[in-house]
Amino acid sequence: xxxxxxxxxxxLMAGMLYSLVALGFVLIFKxxxxxxxxxxxxxLFAALAMARFAEWLPAWFGxxxxxxxxxxxxxxxxxxxxxxxLLIERLVLRYLVNQEGATLLMATLxxxxxxxxxxxxxxGSDIYKIDxxxxxxxxxxxxxxxxxxxxxxxxxxxxxxxxxxxxxLLTLFFQKTATGRALRAVADDHQAAQSIGIxxxxxxxxxxxxxxxxxxxxxxxxxxxxxxxxxxxxVALRALPVVILGGLTSVPGxxxxxxxxxxxxxxxxxxxxxxxxxxxxxxxxYVLALVFLLxxxxxxxxxxxxxxx
Amino acid sequence: MSxxxxxxxxxxxxxxxxVILVLKGVSFVVxxxxxxxxxxxxxxxxxxxxxxxxxxxxxxxxxxxxxSIELAGERIEAMTPADLVKRxxxxxxxxxxxFAHLTIEENLLTGAYTRRDGKAAIAExxxxxxxYFPRLKTRRQTQAAYTSGGEQQMCAIGRALMANPRMVxxxxxxxxxxPQIVEEVFAIVKELxxxxxxxxxxxxxxTNMALRYADFGYILENGRIVLExxxxxxxxxxxxxxxxxxxxxxGRKSFRDVKHYRRRKRWLA
Numbered sequence: 001x002x003x004x005x006x007x008x009x010x011x012l013m014a015g016m017l018y019s020l021v022a023l024g025f026v027l028i029f030k031x032x033x034x035x036x037x038x039x040x041x042x043x044l045f046a047a048l049a050m051a052r053f054a055e056w057l058p059a060w061f062g063x064x065x066x067x068x069x070x071x072x073x074x075x076x077x078x079x080x081x082x083x084x085x086l087l088i089e090r091l092v093l094r095y096l097v098n099q100e101g102a103t104l105l106m107a108t109l110x111x112x113x114x115x116x117x118x119x120x121x122x123x124g125s126d127i128y129k130i131d132x133x134x135x136x137x138x139x140x141x142x143x144x145x146x147x148x149x150x151x152x153x154x155x156x157x158x159x160x161x162x163x164x165x166x167x168x169l170l171t172l173f174f175q176k177t178a179t180g181r182a183l184r185a186v187a188d189d190h191q192a193a194q195s196i197g198i199x200x201x202x203x204x205x206x207x208x209x210x211x212x213x214x215x216x217x218x219x220x221x222x223x224x225x226x227x228x229x230x231x232x233x234x235v236a237l238r239a240l241p242v243v244i245l246g247g248l249t250s251v252p253g254x255x256x257x258x259x260x261x262x263x264x265x266x267x268x269x270x271x272x273x274x275x276x277x278x279x280x281x282x283x284x285x286y287v288l289a290l291v292f293l294l295x296x297x298x299x300x301x302x303x304x305x306x307x308x309x
Numbered sequence: 310m311s312x313x314x315x316x317x318x319x320x321x322x323x324x325x326x327x328v329i330l331v332l333k334g335v336s337f338v339v340x341x342x343x344x345x346x347x348x349x350x351x352x353x354x355x356x357x358x359x360x361x362x363x364x365x366x367x368x369x370x371x372x373x374x375x376x377s378i379e380l381a382g383e384r385i386e387a388m389t390p391a392d393l394v395k396r397x398x399x400x401x402x403x404x405x406x407x408f409a410h411l412t413i414e415e416n417l418l419t420g421a422y423t424r425r426d427g428k429a430a431i432a433e434x435x436x437x438x439x440x441y442f443p444r445l446k447t448r449r450q451t452q453a454a455y456t457s458g459g460e461q462q463m464c465a466i467g468r469a470l471m472a473n474p475r476m477v478x479x480x481x482x483x484x485x486x487x488p489q490i491v492e493e494v495f496a497i498v499k500e501l502x503x504x505x506x507x508x509x510x511x512x513x514x515x516t517n518m519a520l521r522y523a524d525f526g527y528i529l530e531n532g533r534i535v536l537e538x539x540x541x542x543x544x545x546x547x548x549x550x551x552x553x554x555x556x557x558x559x560g561r562k563s564f565r566d567v568k569h570y571r572r573r574k575r576w577l578a
Contacts, residue, residue, distance in 0.1 A: 178422065188410055189408055191406060194365060195365055195400045198419065
């Protein structure tokens, strides 16, 4: 039992990281109807910037305190992400208003490759670490319930709390503020939104900024766990089944979808793996996504495709 | 037409995709506080004309290549739709275009996006809109996609009103609606015009209905204005009766007997 719960918790933690990446997809899709392939690249780019500035700042200015260096690096990275959002809108999206979904998707693919290449040119392509001072030591809990207790990571818990806070804030932003409402309006109907005076350009900058911040948070958590390296960009592909499962338009869907896939991967690997051969972790998510595409294409929580008859 | 001219469209030409010439020199004026109807069949250029004014053309790859559009003396061809909304010109698009997943109330509130005069003023306008469209109030928490066509049209008009416009460009409000609902919508438009002083520029295929509620009308055909006059004059014009109202001096007439070449000869000569 203790082993099962440990696996479960491990799965939830992995799932939460998927959720964070999926969240970036959902935000941009909701607000602009663009399936943003560049989200993974954004995560990599943000994590690279964060890791390198946290390293450079103390070297350049002789900052002693780790916390101060991290906070400054965080702020600088946020600024960089905002500039990136602005440039993406100015140089790419602005010219693609009202184009086919496929055109926009190709454009985000282009953005993804550019960010990956540019990020590594500027920040280097080695493996870097992000050390935000999260406690790494595992703790044993529930020792009196199970023999030997359950081993969990404090770091994972802190990450979970951060993710939960982020999601709550985003949900409130989308549901309660005028800007959030405008974002949802743009997601529903570009032209109508334009006709009532919502400036698409500004909305897109806002949403890419928000996606940039989400990417940064995801990047920091992944980076501090596993180090910052090129493979971070491919987590976007892992998040793809998550958005299919949770629904492309649902913030809670991205979270729950991520958790389900994280847990599913781990449990199937541990319990089904021995009987049908290992490696289930790698394809489990995609098979689940396929099943969902067949039976519930809008995902668990996606907006219903409402057809008037 | 002695009142102040609010909108002055002077000889505009619109080209889509750099090659398709849709408007070939359209000129008209809209007086402050009036209801002006642009009439004509499918493909005559009504929607394009409205889009040229509201500047929603860019999204359809269209552009105004000649002529000028002035709003109260100010040139507006190069402005964005958002600039125009701030100046009080807002378009209600053909086919309603409500935000399907937003509730009716959220739809209305998005209309106030450009306003900077505070929540209280917006809430006041919202109540006003509900007083004109009591149906909307009963459905305020319903997602727009689940409301009827008439309610969606009302929602679209109400959403435009939330911006406190001087002028509303109303594109084909009768599309796909039952005659009774069309009547209801037009009556509200008239009321808004009289009580709130909102100027309307109306593009409509339903010539009969439009001429009953408008003050002045222009008939568009093939991207040109072929006839203009007060609603009264147009309704009594023999050609309009024959081609748009389906009437002739002998009363109702079979389409078999209509001589289509006549209007070509007369208007394109």
